[in-house]
Amino acid sequence: SLAVQALAGAAVGATSPLVSVLALAPVAAALQAVLGACLIDRFIGRKSAFDDTASILRLLALIAPASCLVSATVSTPLLVQEGLIAREDLFFNWWNWWLGDTLGVIIATPLMLVLFGRPAADWRSRRNAVAVPLLVALAMLSIAFKQVISWEENRIHAQFERDAHLLATQVQRRFDAQIDMMLSISGLISNSNHLTREAFEAFVSPWLHRYPGTQNFAWNPLVRNDEREAFEAIMQEDTPGYRILDRDLQGQTFPAAQAARYYPIAFVEPRATNLSVIGMSPYALPAAAVAIETSQRSGRPVASDPFRLVQERDDQRGMVVYLATLAPGWNKAAARTGERRSGIVSAAFRMDDAIASALDPRLAALIELCLIDRSGGAPGTRLSGTPGCEGPGWLERKVRHAHAFEFGERPLEVLLRATPAYLLSLRSWAALGTVVVALLATALLGAFLLISSGNTRRIAALVERRTQELEATHADLHDKQAALNEAMRIAQMGSWESFDGLRGLRCSHGLHGLLGRQQAELSSIDDIVASFREDDQSALREIIDELTQAAGLRTIDCRTLSEPPRVLHLQIESEWSEHGLGRLRGIL
Incomplete structure (x- = not known):
């Protein structure tokens, strides 16, 4: 800012007192940055990752416009005092200064955050999503701005040629x-x-x-x-x-x-x-x-x-x-x-x-x-x-x-x-409005990119956390299932359950030993019924049919096909949901 003001002072032939006045503008810019940091601490928090809509809107819609009041309010009266700006143009120049600073902060902030934000790990995944579209938009804005300026200059030259002629x-x-x-x-x-x-x-x-x-x-x-x-x-x-x-x-x-x-x-x-x-x-x-x-x-x-x-x-x-x-x-x-x-x-x-x-x-x-x-x-x-x-x-x-x-x-x-x-009298609000609207659109794009990339980052972090929790739960269930199978084996117990109604069958390792059947021989509830003597099968089937009609718990003793036969105690229950029969579960 100091270099810019020095060049501006040299361009207008500034004297030593005027250079001193222009030097106050960089001081105002520094105070503006300090105020912005204080407002961030107060309303958002310095360690914010700016990945939620509320914090981004507070930054771009409240803190940026409020902090940018400092430089414009301090500098433009000084320029009027030194005669560089006419007194009647004070408000117009103040408005341009404030608006330029505000739009500049709103546009540059997303780029600065994704490129230099700390911790870098929080911003690395958002760089391409924010920087690339915003840089493309800025390039297009530069071309459009140059064209608007050219149109405005041509309009002024054409009007001047008419008036001068x-x-x-x-x-x-x-x-x-x-x-x-x-x-x-x-x-x-x-x-x-x-x-x-x-x-x-x-x-x-x-x-x-x-x-x-x-x-x-x-x-x-x-x-x-x-x-x-x-x-x-x-x-x-x-x-x-x-x-x-x-x-x-x-x-x-x-x-x-x-x-x-x-x-x-x-x-x-x-x-x-x-x-x-x-x-x-x-x-x-x-x-x-x-x-x-x-x-x-x-x-x-x-x-x-x-x-x-x-x-x-x-x-x-x-x-x-x-x-x-x-x-x-x-x-x-x-x-x-x-x-x-x-x-x-x-x-x-x-x-x-x-x-x-x-x-x-x-x-x-x-x-x-x-x-x-x-x-x-x-x-x-x-x-x-x-x-x-x-x-x-x-x-x-x-x-x-x-x-x-x-x-x-x-x-x-x-x-x-x-x-x-004369040039002031030809000043076109249409051209200025076009540039302001284009800058505002770019600023809104930056805000949208910050919000969308922040939401994406939060969702990705949530999915990753849930995935880790699911993997941990699955591992825990696997360990518990293994312990249960081992306990059943020691206690000479077995279990089975159907899924999706009566379709499919899941059996424990102990069940195969109790029934004397191989794993491939037990693929449905009918295979379990067929593993008992024929005169016990009808009673067992009646219990199963009864449980498929309503929720309940039933027990029965059945004899195996082995010689001499073994009498096994069966406990069968059915689970229901709002859509009907969920599954049958049995323990021997």
Whole structure:
């Protein structure tokens, strides 16, 4: 038990205090064994051979469950105290611990008794009857248990795959919706001769309400360097103090330096929470410039590298998607001539908020999610999820799922893994019940084998004892019969008796000498009658016939056939039973 607890502590990375707590479990197991021995002494007796039903049932149905309360009751609260078991799972783990110990004791006890019980002579004859069937049952139980565990794991994996695929699909759909929104805004701008801030606001506001996590939608027109002052003057009519701005990697903004062209934010919604980015030109940032130029070449939305948004107050990451769009010129001359020049529709959104709004909250609380940008190769850049989830060790858990998709020309991957709470929620009482029933059936088999082998042993011992007593009685009767024959010989007496009515005849050795007949000549009562003179035979036969009709005792004197004849005194009696005449017995 100490070795098992040490391995368990090492598996969970136990610290020294925790190892000390886990070391108490073996002490509880030892106390449990001591209590079991005391209960056996009290209710059964230590020298019991466990060959009667009462002692076996007391051992397996009373003593084993009662003694196994110790380890579970001592150990599970300690594990809760150290945080290895949730407080709400205390009873479930206590029940599992007690039930496992109890069934283990009930199953192992018959094997231990027949293999190591003392005195060995009392158990040797029961080994094959108990050990072989029980070992076969345990082997079959092991196979069945492995299969049940496999079925349970497959069921959990299948359910997790469904739930994880749902979450991954919800994430992908959220990102796809972001692209759809940008395409819609691009269509609006491309087909408008003169776009106003009010029209832009009216169009994008429903999207913002429907898809939380979107930081803003913006329209960034193309402004050449020689048009900068005129553009800023026009924008200041609606936004006092409007300037074209740049930003550094730390998110600080400042007036833009001289450049060939700018893509400043002209319109942004929601405006109130994004005032700090109005006028900012992302083109000055290398990563944003690459995304903008890529979109201009392909005509498709392109996402920038993840970074911390200017408006961000927390630590979550953001991403901006750019879509090159042909739109009317920003000045009146361009509007009159119908000039169309390339601008940028951009959308910034906060990763954690966007993903959280898209997920099923029940599943999101039970399944950990990590979103990774694989553009730079392994291990990738974490966009959302637990810090470090992009590392190779994050998916070492057995129940996991990965889903790859593309967003804004960037390969993204959603990694999901089951939390202990999720696995707990899928815990099946059916599987546990199947295992418990199988263990209980094996335990009952062990009890039955102990009872049957004990009864067999007691019956065999009783038969052996009765056989010895019968042999002793037979030897004693033989000795007494020999002494009686010797006494009859000395007293010149003889005896005879029939058996099974009048069939058969058993004669003493002295009778042959008195009648002068050989052993082979006396095989029936008629042979005895024929051994006397003819005029005595009729009287003797009448007495015999009378005794065959009712129980009684008669005497008669008869003369032998020898010369000179001998007069012998005969005493004849009959014995009867409920079925009729038992036998006739005569003494001469």
